[in-house]
């Protein structure tokens with residue numbers, strides 16, 4: 001079983017080269033796909049310097065859509081979603097994430113950045129708050145459990161947790177040490193960063209009620225993937 005790494009990147013010129021350098025050097029990864037989601041910075045040009053498939057959406061369609069686009073192009077059974085805003089990605093990180101799924105020990109492995117023993121304990125052992133990291137590896141079958149209406153913007157991570165377990169697949173959470181991450185407020189400026197943090201949190205908060213209380217997916221229908229214009233560089 002091969003592994004495709006998918007980076008849904010929106011204006012990640014500062015860190016993308018670091019992420020792609022690590023992914024393309026890894027023997028555990030067979031294919032890398034960058035989906036630029038209408039980026040207005042150097043994201044596409046940086047991706048094109050590497051031996052990766054680059055899909056440049058002409059407009060911003062949201063993270064979930066970009067991930068779907070990546071999955072549609074992926075040729076392997078194991079999907080490794082990676083955020084574009086990380087740095088200091090090492091081969092140990094990649095092994096800790098991909099290894100358990102490649103060896104068949106888990107169907108989805110979610111990478112959680114280490115935030116100190118107390119926060120790690122509260123989050124992962126005591127179950128305080130959802131595990132929403134975008135750094136995750138899964139079998140394609142796990143991805144396919146998610147109704148497509150949850151594959152938009154920032155809904156996908158919470159939905160993956162919900163439907164993976166419901167379908168009987170095994171989810172593993174792995175703490176990742178010494179992985180750098182650029183926060184929104186420094187990528188986009190304080191006000192824009194706080195605004196997009198608010199928008200993302202609100203979307204996920206409302207979604208949790210939908211997924212676990214109202215369960216609208218039980219009766220609302222599947223939606224077709226909207227058509228988007230893009231440029232492809234292979």
Ligand SMILES: Nc1nc2c(ncn2[C@@H]2O[C@H](COP(=O)(O)OP(=O)(O)O)[C@@H](O)[C@H]2O)c(=O)[nH]1
Nearest residue numbers: 008009010012037062063066083084085134184
């Ligand atoms: N495709 C796409 N990706 C996005 C968008 N906004 C953020 N991302 C990507 O999603 C990942 C996580 O987003 P980010 O804003 O850093 O969220 P945070 O890490 O939870 O604070 C990063 O790799 C971003 O490049 C968007 O509108 N479209």
Ligand SMILES: [Mg+2]
Nearest residue numbers: 083085182183
């Ligand atoms: Mg981030």
